[in-house]
Amino acid sequence: MDTLRGRDIANDHDEVDYAVEDPAIEAPPEIGSDERRMHVRAYNYWASLLGDRALPSIEDLNPSDIEDFGPHSVLLDFTVGVDDPAVAYLGGALRRECEIERHIDHISEVPSRSLLSRLTDHYLQILANAAPIGFEAEFINQRGAEIVYRGILMPFSSDGDTIDFIYGVINWKEMASRDLTDALVEEVDQALRSAPQSIGTRPIWADGPSGESSRMAEFGDERMDSLDDDAGLADRLALARDFAQEAGNSDARTRSALYRAIGLAHDFALATRDAPEDYAEMLEDAGIAVQARSPMTAVIKLIFGVDYDKTRVTEYATILDYAQGMMMPAGSLADHLEAYIGGIKGLVRDVRASRRPEPAAKADPAIEARAKLRVAPAIAPAALPVDADGLAVVVARREADGSVSIVAALPDGAKLTQQVIAATA
Template sequence: MIADHEQDDPAVAIGTDERRMHVRAYNYWSSLLAGRDFPSIEDLDGRDVSDFADHSLLLDFTASSDNPVTSFIGAALRAECEIGDEVQTIADVPPRSLLSRLTDHWLQIVANRAPIGFEAEFTNQRGHDICYRGILMPFSSDGETIDFIYGVINWKDGIAAPTPVLTLVAEDDVLDLVDGIEPEAEDAPPVLGEDAGLADRLSAARETVEVLKAADGRSRAALYRALSLAYDFAVASRRVPDDYAELLDDAGIKSQARAPMTPIVKLVFGADYDKARLTEFAAALAHAERCEVDFEGFLPFIEQFPGSLKGLVAAERDARRPDRRSDNRADKARVLLRAANAQPLSALAGNDEFTLVLVRRDATGKVEPVCAVPDLNLLEKAFRHLS
């Protein structure tokens, strides 16, 4: 494991040596593959990454796939972000910090199942313009599942001259530095008048999506602008339902009463956009609507929301999850199981090799078997959970 340590004067200039830092990080990751899809997390040795450990982050997904633990944050990165031990998971990461720029890309790692590099600029929590470059690399505990991600990021305080962009050529598994691409600036969202038509709003949102696609999805600023314009488009569509229905018909997209934001994101991002991402975008917009976010209020809402986009998605999923206490069938089952006689395990096991058994704890704390659960699907789920 990587041990955190202090550094009094962390380097922040993005120069030749610092660009090579990311190449060294990738080469180190690649050296651990040994013919596997992903290196083993057991092979990640803090002594081997000492020259960039202070600029690195380790995410642990073993406890939660939606809100990974920040099991290691380098000292230089902590100092830049002005954070301490209060940041324990992704949801705790301050939205306007450099750390959030690193953690915002973790879903791409899971989707692409390969390292990704990225570069951009933004205004941090102190109001400083920061140029940054980072790389995220997947690790696994079983050789198949991505349950750890190791990232390295470097930055410069202040707008710099155009610098190389770090990209990954996935098909060759090599890291290229492509010169001549200027870092992306975080401009304000396009301004549309209150009288703007629905088609104009859709066009403006799609233009921002094109900026996002040109950056291979690595621009958080462009993504949030696109989502903000998509939300305003959704609000405006309620006012002119006939115009909205016509746009859906022209695009060959069906309205969805149970998921009204799904057609919105398909219109804005394209029906052929990554389906998992579209689902997340729709959930984020739906939660903003649930929270009664005002027209043109989505951008500050998502930037201030704990966990930003990932936090919105998780909050919406929690809001949609039915309250088990309101499930009448579950309530009836609880009543019956409380009154049922305890059974010996030998009577419940049957003739199968494995049996899923429900146990009950009474008022005195005594645990006793009550019944076998014959559902083979639940048994298979239990196997997968235990593995």
């Protein structure tokens, strides 16, 4: 597309680079070709309705007739108000995904943790930009499933000038849960550990096409010990990155390689204390800023990459914080993770549990009330709230000299006042 008004589309499967072609549309990461094509087809459909107008006419839109992406769409009507627009149309596929069984009239009725709520959250951007907005992210839905989605919102008008309708199209995928994938990795790793080792055929020439990968797979543990105590910070970083890359590429030894990578990250973090200037230069070159509340995050990003999964970055940084707090020596963290019950997940869970503050003990209201009444000023009898019969329920305090002071009284007409009078009569 050349402008926000689009161009003539000969083939509605053409790929569109939103970030380059259309700065008003955000450029989300890839989900897959099917979802990307639906995203593009929806935009091309919107552009085909423009003609010579600034905005497509709502009269030209009938979502129920769009077999392609109509079931994945929603139409919002702003003629009833901007704060709570009406839901004029909701596609069947989107309704089923959100488990919406009843009819909904306004977006205030949209379930808060549903996929539809993620789409409707963006509608104010359309009103501000007067142009289509693309977006993509992931979240945990109402079923507790991890969903990755891509959507686009497109403005429509009833008079050619005012945006009073917004048409949204969204597609999604349900991802396997992290607990499931971690459990599968654990099972595969245990099976490989218990299986007899086989000796494969290796190329004779060490500098052959697979020489480096063979050395990494066969001599990984020796490489950990190959650095001298006085090795430079750059060498330690390179070694840690090697194992981080191996952990990402290896299927057979993922957990062991990952433990070694995290262990080397701890060793690198310890070494930065002796070379702070070199470390600062590395961070600057990588465009990484150190967070005061979590300095180990910078170490993990430097080793695993700035685009590494944010959840994993947080977990690995938590492990490094733990190792630093325990004053673990260099070379010891990988073995510690191997022996820890539950591995990475178990250690992170226990560390986070230990950081949660103990709930404050609830004060006994009776004790607090007595403490107040012990020092409360005396009430003059003439100021007591009495009923029609001149009766009052009071709290009296015996003073040190033996006299009695009235320090509180129940209000006249209170139910408790009548109950006390009845009980004492």
